[in-house]
Amino acid sequence: DTGVSQDPRHKITKRGQNVTFRCDPISEHNRLYWYRQTLGQGPEFLTYFQNEAQLEKSRLLSDRFSAERPKGSFSTLEIQRTEQGDSAMYLCASFSGKTSATDTQYFGPGTRLTVL
Amino acid sequence: AQSVTQLGSHVSVSEGALVLLRCNYSSSVPPYLFWYVQYPNQGLQLLLKYTTGATLVKGINGFEAEFKKSETSFHLTKPSAHMSDAAEYFCAVNPNNAGNMLTFGGGTRLMVKP
Numbered sequence: 302d303t304g305v306s307q308d309p310r311h312k313i314t315k316r317g318q319n320v321t322f323r324c325d326p327i328s329e330h331n332r333l334y335w336y337r338q339t340l341g342q343g344p345e346f347l348t349y350f351q352n353e354a355q356l357e358k359s360r361l362l363s364d365r366f367s368a369e370r371p372k373g374s375f376s377t378l379e380i381q382r383t384e385q386g387d388s389a390m391y392l393c394a395s396f397s398g399k400t401s402a403t404d405t406q407y408f409g410p411g412t413r414l415t416v417l
Numbered sequence: 418a419q420s421v422t423q424l425g426s427h428v429s430v431s432e433g434a435l436v437l438l439r440c441n442y443s444s445s446v447p448p449y450l451f452w453y454v455q456y457p458n459q460g461l462q463l464l465l466k467y468t469t470g471a472t473l474v475k476g477i478n479g480f481e482a483e484f485k486k487s488e489t490s491f492h493l494t495k496p497s498a499h500m501s502d503a504a505e506y507f508c509a510v511n512p513n514n515a516g517n518m519l520t521f522g523g524g525t526r527l528m529v530k531p
Contacts, residue, residue: 341524
């Protein structure tokens, strides 16, 4: 159990560019969540996967955002045509989901995106 | 729908003093409640959680929290603050629905004075 990892840790991009983030969950955790945290705020739910299926998306996830988990292991979050309002910390969380909601969601270190 | 309110975006205490961070929630069903801590430029680390059973929950680093259903509260306490406790603290609720998505409060930044 090596924990949840995210790559890159920091990303600076210019407005209008596309960016992609990667999350590697704890192995054998079948649920993976993406959250967004803006400065001075708590994390907000974006989307989650059960294995490779994307089961729910927040209204915060505009059409410019897309997430995948092709083999039920790692996940990617892509933002197209970035805007300055996309600047935030993007957090990934891993959840066993095998027993109940009492299981803990384990968070990665996050990817901090700055859009200039 | 559920929501979480953390009273006080900033709390300052002296080293060795009591720490009290407040959290109130609203939920249409009995919730599961969590406290996470976040150090600068890091992800969230679980401090403690309440699911069922004993309403006083002990966590890591000497923190504990008490679930009070009548007050819809889940306040976090620590008897004696250490400098290393300075961080951002988030209260979260899991509504125990199919998705188990966490809803977070706005966070409380704890500052510890020497």
